[in-house]
Amino acid sequence: MKLNPRKHHALSLLNHHHETLNSIPPVQPHIRPANSVVNIGIIGAGLSGLYVALMLEYLQDPKFDYELLEANPDRIGGRMYTHRFSSSKHDYYDVGAMRFPLIPWMQPAFDLMTYLGITLESGLLAPFIASDQLDNNILLFNNQILSRKELNESQQATPPEYDPFRTGIVELKDSPGKIIDDQFLEFKKQLVEDWDKGWSNLMKYDSWTARQYMLFGSPLPLTLNLISYLEMVYGSNFTGIYDHALPEIVLDVMNFEHEAPIEWFRIEGGADILVLRAASMLSHKAKCGKRVTSISPAKCTGHEFPTGIELTINGVEKFKYSHVISTLPFTCLSLVDTSNCNLSWSIDTAFRSLKYIESVKIAIKFTERWWEKLPKKQLGGESTTDKPMHTVVYPSYGIGGSSAVLIVGYAWGQSAARIGPMVHGDKVQQCFLNTILRDLTEMHDIRDSMTGNIDYSILPGLMVDHHAWDWGNSEFSIGTVTFLVYKRCYPD
Known part of the structure; x- marks a missing residue:
């Protein structure tokens, strides 16, 4: 699909916003002295903040200067975060962004990687295995275990088996993918044929959630039981995803529909290599531990109107800039005092209301890559389940090697909100860690070689260390990504 749904969506939102403006707000021009330097304050040294700084440096214009202000005292990068258990080559996992699909709206990210020398030729860009080529990745639902291969075979059999997990849902009369595709097919068809016309029709349902x-x-109305099943088993394994706006779900489905299989990539050595490379190209280092607590107009003696913007740092320091660019998530920006900025009620409401979903990742370092030694080897990809850990992501790097770090739990939305309280700092409560190890054992059918019984003692014996992160509980993110909320809740 050559259509770029996210690009068209963004343009539609901008056009709608422009239509709501009666006129350009009156602004008193501020005449700067000739050859004066425009000092720009960039709030946040995540990838967006670093990208802004890179663009300013790319201009090579001495009239522009900048400062990068980062609240986190320990690191930059925001949600590009890699945890390393040791200095060994593959002894790490990506706590934040870990995989990059080569689709139209991700092209700017790949352009940035190329600019920073992160390419296939350099060896820093490498394939991400989204699905095990042997089709051995596991699905464990309703205490029924199937490999991807077994699931596909059951649905292609004569007659096909559409309830392989023995749920008893009588409405399961086709594959989950086909059922979902039929729900949104007409919307997608209209958007591809004529975006404006298709978007106008889709907006008639903007007050509806997908559910x-x-x-x-x-x-083709579905039952609540069937929708809940599709939500868990099909695709995202994200409880609550269909409570988001219908247009968001339609666009999300379209983003990953292409004639050829989508290529996925990762960054060799960890996704934070992208952050470190970007930072190394800047002439100004980010100032860490500089939490912005207030944004307000800055006035200068002899001027009736503001001549800049004043940032208060940690409630004490005050920095003045000609211009400020905030790259903070709205969840964090809503905690900054902007009461003197004369923002409209609708903008303030957006700060408070924009929904950021939660995300939790848990990784365990083992003494060996036991998942590659099973009768059904797991060579990359991911396995999913209705157990609390939800998704297990097998590393696409170090296959056949000695480093053995496995993402044993990856949950989003409501699922993440439920297991998030089990994460304290960067560790998991022991009781939940025990639950994960037990569920891993059952999912991978790990048995005693002598008795043939499930052996729950093997994985605890192979465990060396673990690390966990709850993005919803991190003061520097307070969530992961945004989803559109249906218009009935928040009109504009």
């Missing part, structure tokens, strides 16, 4: 549409608005 409401599938229940009450679809020409």
